[in-house]
Amino acid sequence: MSHITIRAIDENNLNHVRKIQVKAHQRDFIETVDECLEEAELHKEWRPVSIYSDDDIVGFAMYGAFGENPDVWIDRIIIDDNHQRKGFGTAAIQQLIEIVTNKYDVRTVYLSFTPDNHFAKQLYEKLGFRFTEEYDPAGELIYEYDLTH
Template structure:
């Protein structure tokens, strides 16, 4: 049984969060935690967070909202290599969707990922995200999720 919790990054957990890494072949698909934290320091709209299973840090995510009528993004999600394949990504995404839709009072959430990252594509599509037909400036596929009452 798991208990996924999303917590802010602070002095108590920053060192553990910085140790999160993906498998070697996945490094092409996503930035490191340090690169994400650097970006969040520049763009204050980003909210970097730690993903916990009970009291154990299992991953990292970053979300935010941009613009006058904010587009809300779950921009990064990284499950540490030793915790992959155990369902933490799916559970964390569900929790993140709940957090961002409530925090920003929106029903639409966006994300993007590198084409060829089939594990991410499968996860996102299983959660109800759909390809918009658009690509971000780095060429990543943009996916969109619309909250419905039956989202679980």
């Protein structure tokens, strides 16, 4: 497998990042990259990033910390339709967990996804995320990754 890195989005890669899209049957599961970037502009807590395999952009994600004693979220993990099923999502999530736990000095990380996204459920559970028995305002399942377990 290629080496995965998480990098900032800047003027050199923004146009390429905006072209990232999921497969047609996945479009109801997640916002577009442009919608994510718009949200990040409105809510400065979000940190949008690009996912690279070697020197090729293969995906997009956002992370952020919210609140006085921050809840840290990894959100909007999008692997481009041409790069799915190659292990990039798994590697990216593992790196994002390391990035956010170090950056925000937390032991718990949250994410959410639509209940119909069975592939995401399987992937996140395989990586050690567990359902909190809670739902976000949009009805998405909230999962947590607890480094103390």
